[in-house]
Amino acid sequence: MIPEILAIVLATAIGVALALLLDHEGRGAIIVGEGMLLGIASCAAILFVFAIATITWSRSLLLAMAVLVGAIAWWFARHRVGQLRSTVHYSPASAIFDGITALGLLGYSLFSTMAPLWEFDYICNWGLKGKLFWEAHGIDWSFLQNAFHRAIHPDYPPLLPLSFDVLAVVRGDWNDRALGLLNVVFALALLLVVRRLAAEETGSDLAGAFAAAAMLAFAASPWIGLAESPLVAYGTMAILLLRVGDSRVNLAAVLLGLAASAKNEGLTLIVAVAVALVIAGRARLVPRLWPAIAIPLPWLVARLMRDIPTDLATGNVFSRVLAHVENPAPLLEALAHYPVGKPLYWLGIIAAFAILRSRLVSRERFALSAIVVQFAFYIGAYLSSPHDLDWHLRWSWERVVSHLTPTLTYVVIVQLMRAVGAQPADREVISEQSVSRSTPEGGIAAERV
């Protein structure tokens, strides 16, 4: 896996420069975490541009372009290198929680790279496209236009398949065991940001370490090789950064655009964030989210121009919604039937809301509104589903809930830590100022047919 690891290191080096340019407040681990996500996306974007320009992919071309982008970014970011130094005082007591997180992440990386990726949606969708693009040395438009099997979803955005291709192009071969490393990168990036951000917000390094440990299972998606992992990483990071200040709106918008390039749910997340900003009294920031639209736009246009079909919008969407609203029993039964995670976790969340209801509602209005609006979009998607609802929920419900639980967990944990007595940080959350198949083993047992 050495070529893949080198590719990730190179991508991170590029991404860190971009993070320094986009995030003027971030320090230490935050910049590194942001850099990992931006770097992978930058390399994938280079392949996308090559594909659109009908330039055949090659290792030398990708590396040359990546080095060029990195060199330019570092030239402009050269005065900000000091931001990479951490300014948080490290508490020795944090080592316990950091150890738990690091060990869990190591176990996750063992799991993610243990075998050729095995998920059905990897084999028939994300991994299949990545492999086809790799073999075609570009995007195989003809395959997408003529996709016969419903699981292929040719309309789904290409960030994850292209990220697989970055690793394959650097290796010069398709190694579907090493591709699980991307899951680890996405999880690590989010945890680095969570670790540092929570410490900054609470003024307690121990609280930061606890938050990262509590978030491990939510950042480390059990669906290896599926787009849940990048969607959670990009989407959650965008909300968390936007949540703490207006100054990071540019970076948050870029991350939102990348979430929308990872999975279609990312498109609704842009709307959810915009609505949440309005609800939180920060409507002035909404126009500044334009990069979130601009980044996925080339794919949406290409998809339209090449007549690539999409299934949720097929047929009479309105009549399907109407039928499901008139007879909600199948949806409600399915919602009640399929699990949303571990009961003890939800008991903790409910307890937190019972204890800190007013604090959570007033201080976390933005993040909680984004979660609620995005959740409403998911319900809307089920209402308009052309598939059998029981089947649709069975294979997606836990996964879509997993898109929202990382943000929910973070905001609840941070507010609980504040209530526990961690010193408030200099910077408050901006809203204060302005106004089961959730386990890897469960997933393996439930492998679909």
Add this chain to the structure above:
Amino acid sequence: MLRRWAIVAAALIAIGGFEPFYYRVFFLDRARTRVMLTELPFSKTPHLRDFYLDVRARTKPGDTIAIASRYTKWDGGYDYVYARSLYILSGRHILALLDPQDRPHPEKLAGADYVAAYQGEPQIPNFATVWRGPYGSLLRRQR
């Protein structure tokens, strides 16, 4: 009091969200788990993965391969066999000889260079068996 309850809630969230598998993975028999995970997507059809790997080794990118199996219902097995061919046989054009409404499409054979027959060796006009393995056979169009 608030502080105490906040600790309880935080502990519930952390313990409830804890994923023991990521720690237990260190003690797994990794070789065995690797084999299990590799076969997992093909577990309902024994040796299907091996069969497709054999077919891949005997065909080249750009070839058109029709997938034949003893399953005559889309949801009764054919979908399973067909969907899993796409990844392993990537680079080839894969044809389904059955549609989701269970209608057979023998006319698609006209566009096929090969027929990959899982667990069988069908007799198809203009095609001859070029390879026979323990889990199926590969038929090639006769020129």
